Amino acid sequence: xxxxxxxxxxxxxxxxxxxxxxxxxxxxxxxxxxxxxxxxxxxxxxxxxxxxxxxxxxxxxxxxxxxxxxxxxxxxxxxxxxxxxxxxxxxxxxxxxxxxxxxxxxxxxxxxxxxxxxxxxxxxxxxxxxxxxxxxxxxxxxxxxxxxxxxxxxxxxxxxxxxxxxxxxxxxxxxxxxxxxxxxxxxxxxxxxxxxxxxxxxxxxxxxxxxxxxxxxxxxxxxxxxxxxxxxxxxxxxxxxxxxxxxxxxxxxxxxxxxxxxxxxxxxxxxxxxxxxxxxxxxxxxxxxxxxxxxxxxxxxxxxxxxxxxxxxxxxxxxxxxxxxxxxxxxxxxxxxxxxxxxxxxxxxxxxxxxxxxxxxxxxxxxxxxxxxxxx
Amino acid sequence: xxxxxxxxxxxxxxxxxxxxxxxxxxxxxxxxxxxxxxxxxxxxxxxxxxxxxxxxxxxxxxxxxxxxxxxxxxxxxxxxxxxxxxxxxxxxxxxxxxxxxxxxxxxxxxxxxxxxxxxxxxxxxxxxxxxxxxxxxxxxxxxxxxxxxxxxxxxxxxxxxxxxxxxxxxxxxxxxxxxxxxxxxxxxxxxxxxxxxxxxxxxxxxxxxxxxxxxxxxxxxxxxxxxxxxxxxxxxxxxxxxxxxxxxxxxxxxxxxxxxxxxxxxxxxxxxxxxxxxxxxxxxxxxxxxxxxxxxxxxxxxxxxxxxxxxxxxxxxxxxxxxxxxxxxxxxxxxxxxxxxxxxxxxxxxxxxxxxxxxxxxxxxxxxxxxxxxxxxxxxxxxxxxxxxxxxxxxxxxxxxxxxxxxxxxxxxxxxxxxxxxxxxxxxxxxxxxxxxxxxxxxxxxxxxxxxxxxxxxxxxxxxxxxxxxxxxxxxxxxxxxxxxxxxxxxxxxxxxxxxxxxxxxxxxx
Numbered sequence: 001x002x003x004x005x006x007x008x009x010x011x012x013x014x015x016x017x018x019x020x021x022x023x024x025x026x027x028x029x030x031x032x033x034x035x036x037x038x039x040x041x042x043x044x045x046x047x048x049x050x051x052x053x054x055x056x057x058x059x060x061x062x063x064x065x066x067x068x069x070x071x072x073x074x075x076x077x078x079x080x081x082x083x084x085x086x087x088x089x090x091x092x093x094x095x096x097x098x099x100x101x102x103x104x105x106x107x108x109x110x111x112x113x114x115x116x117x118x119x120x121x122x123x124x125x126x127x128x129x130x131x132x133x134x135x136x137x138x139x140x141x142x143x144x145x146x147x148x149x150x151x152x153x154x155x156x157x158x159x160x161x162x163x164x165x166x167x168x169x170x171x172x173x174x175x176x177x178x179x180x181x182x183x184x185x186x187x188x189x190x191x192x193x194x195x196x197x198x199x200x201x202x203x204x205x206x207x208x209x210x211x212x213x214x215x216x217x218x219x220x221x222x223x224x225x226x227x228x229x230x231x232x233x234x235x236x237x238x239x240x241x242x243x244x245x246x247x248x249x250x251x252x253x254x255x256x257x258x259x260x261x262x263x264x265x266x267x268x269x270x271x272x273x274x275x276x277x278x279x280x281x282x283x284x285x286x287x288x289x290x291x292x293x294x295x296x297x298x299x300x301x302x303x304x305x306x307x308x309x310x311x312x313x314x315x316x317x318x319x320x321x322x323x324x325x326x327x328x329x330x331x332x333x334x335x336x337x338x339x340x341x342x343x344x345x346x347x348x349x350x351x352x353x354x355x356x357x358x359x360x361x362x363x364x365x366x367x368x369x370x371x372x373x374x375x376x
Numbered sequence: 377x378x379x380x381x382x383x384x385x386x387x388x389x390x391x392x393x394x395x396x397x398x399x400x401x402x403x404x405x406x407x408x409x410x411x412x413x414x415x416x417x418x419x420x421x422x423x424x425x426x427x428x429x430x431x432x433x434x435x436x437x438x439x440x441x442x443x444x445x446x447x448x449x450x451x452x453x454x455x456x457x458x459x460x461x462x463x464x465x466x467x468x469x470x471x472x473x474x475x476x477x478x479x480x481x482x483x484x485x486x487x488x489x490x491x492x493x494x495x496x497x498x499x500x501x502x503x504x505x506x507x508x509x510x511x512x513x514x515x516x517x518x519x520x521x522x523x524x525x526x527x528x529x530x531x532x533x534x535x536x537x538x539x540x541x542x543x544x545x546x547x548x549x550x551x552x553x554x555x556x557x558x559x560x561x562x563x564x565x566x567x568x569x570x571x572x573x574x575x576x577x578x579x580x581x582x583x584x585x586x587x588x589x590x591x592x593x594x595x596x597x598x599x600x601x602x603x604x605x606x607x608x609x610x611x612x613x614x615x616x617x618x619x620x621x622x623x624x625x626x627x628x629x630x631x632x633x634x635x636x637x638x639x640x641x642x643x644x645x646x647x648x649x650x651x652x653x654x655x656x657x658x659x660x661x662x663x664x665x666x667x668x669x670x671x672x673x674x675x676x677x678x679x680x681x682x683x684x685x686x687x688x689x690x691x692x693x694x695x696x697x698x699x700x701x702x703x704x705x706x707x708x709x710x711x712x713x714x715x716x717x718x719x720x721x722x723x724x725x726x727x728x729x730x731x732x733x734x735x736x737x738x739x740x741x742x743x744x745x746x747x748x749x750x751x752x753x754x755x756x757x758x759x760x761x762x763x764x765x766x767x768x769x770x771x772x773x774x775x776x777x778x779x780x781x782x783x784x785x786x787x788x789x790x791x792x793x794x795x796x797x798x799x800x801x802x803x804x805x806x807x808x809x810x811x812x813x814x815x816x817x818x819x820x821x822x823x824x825x826x827x828x829x830x831x832x833x834x835x836x837x838x839x840x841x842x843x844x845x846x847x848x849x850x851x852x853x854x855x856x857x858x859x860x861x862x863x864x865x866x867x868x869x870x871x872x873x874x875x876x877x878x879x880x881x882x883x884x885x886x
Contacts, residue, residue, distance in 0.1 A: 285524065285525065304527065318527075322527040
């Protein structure tokens with residue numbers, strides 16, 4: 001990681017942004033353009049972090065990001081709730097939870113199917129989120145939905161990151177024909193509207209279960225990451241330490257994985273987080289269209305789809321699931337934002353007005369060069 | 377430049393062709409197109425299966441069947457262009473044409489709204505960085521960005537539409553609500569202005585205007601039978617003239633202000649003549665033509681007034697003319713509103729939640745488009761809200777970046793007014809990256825609208841596409857895919873052109 005901070009500060013001007021509509025994962029990445037007063041801010045920051053390693057500095061910045069930390073706590077609490085309440089399966093072994101119903105249980109009608117949850121007086125009741133007309137406990141169903149949706153976004157994140165990193169790194173490192181071919185392949189995935197492919201594939205994978213669906217979706221959404229990694233590798237490739245490794249006789253694979261990719265870790269991690277935030281919306285949209293996870297299994301999207309028709313009479317069937325999707329997407333987005341601020345040395349915490357005024361702004365000529373590159 | 381574009385187009389077309397083959401084959405293998413027939417109890421089951429097999433060439437392997445479809449494309453050279461037939465036996469081209477039209481209206485409207493509001497929000501939050509308004513807007517942007525589009529759409533449909541229709545039945549705003557709205561507007565006004573005496577004038581003025589407007593609406597039941605009348609057009613026109621002239625030319629440029637006022641006056645003078653002549657036989661091409669004429673007249677007025685910079689006056693005149701013409705058109709629509717609401721088609725509940733138009737609706741241009749607009753309202757709002765969350769972030773980032781540049785400091789230090797610095801030096805440069813992003817996004821939105829269309833049963837591309845997926849009908853899906861694919865490629869290329877046209881530092885080389 002030793003090369004990280006000295007990286008050119010002009011690489012992520014807002015033009016690098018992959019537009020969000022084009023696919024998943026573009027998201028809010030790199031939306032925040034940096035103020036251009038690196039010099040003074042560096043001096044201020046350097047005093048604070050004297051003697052710390054690069055990883056420590058990043059961790060420190062992340063821990064100081066209030067929005068990200070609050071989001072992280074909320075997300076962890078939510079996952080604990082989801083996994084502890086109805087339990088989960090590990091290698092076919094059912095770990096029981098503290099909640100009395102499973103999402104498959106048919107329960108007796110109570111409280112007129114209405115939710116029993118109330119904030120004041122605090123009360124959980126027999127069916128906090130109510131029941132549907134068959135008698136399913138909506139709380140257990142929602143918890144199962146959170147588990148499945150979360151599993152899906154993690155798998156999508158891992159699969160798409162793996163493919164994106166390899167494609168981007170190979171294209172960027174080798175250049176030439178390989179680069180051209182891989183980028184045309186990426187174009188192909190970008191041109192085909194994601195929802196079309198996802199729907200066709202979701203339809204195809206419907207019988208195979210949520211895990212297969214997640215893997216297939218992951219195979220579709222790696223494009224923006226591949227482009228980002230390629231850009232990063234292109235700039236790192238010509239750096240001295242890579243030259244040194246080459247001279248020392250390192251193999252291509254060793255240079256890519258040992259020397260280049262660790263320096264692109266920031267971009268990769270941030271992009272992966274934002275991909276996951278977008279993935280939960282994609283999964284939900286597919287579920288809503290009836291093309292995602294199929295019964296008897298449940299995801300948050302499919303729950304909404306199942307209960308949409310009863311909105312008029314029992315809107316809470318809709319409220320709780322939607323809120324959980326919103327909360328997961330929001331917290332993951334905020335965590336991604338915090339990670340980006342932590343990794344990108346130009347993303348600073350708020351400085352005092354005086355420090356800002358003193359900050360000199362000097363735009364390097366390299367910016368123009370980058371812009372020229374971006375326009376090609 | 378041209379070679380660059382041609383090369384890009386050619387590469388994209390090759391990619392599109394390969395992708396189309398992949399999509400076609402995947403679609404064919406995604407399910408059983410005969411499923412509904414296999415389960416049918418019709419005595420003619422075998423006949424129906426044979427009929428559909430022949431219709432969709434199911435006896436040909438998907439790997440080769442693609443070329444039957446592709447052959448239909450190639451027949452375009454001999455004038456027999458065809459995209460095949462759906463599993464129901466209708467021509468895809470016919471269905472596609474109707475669907476593209478309504479989706480285009482939806483996406484364009486939503487994008488325009490999102491650009492205007494999103495960029496405005498982004499610029500204001502950037503200029504007022506780290507204020508309560510900035511934090512509030514940022515938070516809201518994140519929330520909208522994280523909202524599942526269909527969920528937002530369903531909520532709008534179930535709450536906003538129903539409540540708003542109820543409200544229209546008895547359009548009176550309770551005094552408490554007026555007070556709250558005015559207070560909120562005051563807080564927003566307070567947080568976007570800088571310290572000083574004029575701040576309190578601005579805050580007070582905003583609150584009074586909002587409260588007065590809402591009280592007026594309540595007392596006169598204005599929404600029952602809305603209308604601007606010639607007086608309203610005049611007031612709005614003059615206000616626009618002052619506002620636009622200030623923003624684009626500044627207080628000092630009197631010629632520009634006179635040009636703007638003259639243009640507004642021309643609009644007011646033409647109010648009755650337009651009403652009596654062309655408005656009764658209006659059609660969409662004529663409507664658009666009148667809009668262009670208005671801009672030309674405004675530019676002409678600006679040219680005649682001249683001033684220190686003739687182009688500035690022309691621009692001001694054009695913008696004011698366009699907006700004034702818009703007010704006159706809105707007024708004309710409003711005149712038919714009451715009749716529309718009380719007609720048997722809508723029965724007093726004008727904001728529609730389903731479909732892209734009232735079936736069997738019959739009326740002149742104004743009625744037809746009132747009907748279209750009431751159907752477009754909700755899907756447009758739900759698409760626009762999500763897009764504008766993103767745009768406001770991009771615009772804010774870009775504006776912040778520009779405001780920290782050397783040339784902004786130079787502009788300030790040579791004594792330019794803050795308006796000139798922001799509007800002339802910063803805003804224009806900040807728009808460059810935003811334009812690129814918006815263009816690319818517009819190219820992708822057409823497929824993003826699929827889910828929203830589905831919620832509102834809007835008869836557009838989404839509807840067609842879902843039908844294609846569930847019926848395992850490759851021809852329909854390929855039709856949608858072609859349109860969205862070509863659309864995306866076109867806007868990618870447009871983004872490149874705009875980018876290099878707007879930023880002289882970018883020179884594409886082939």
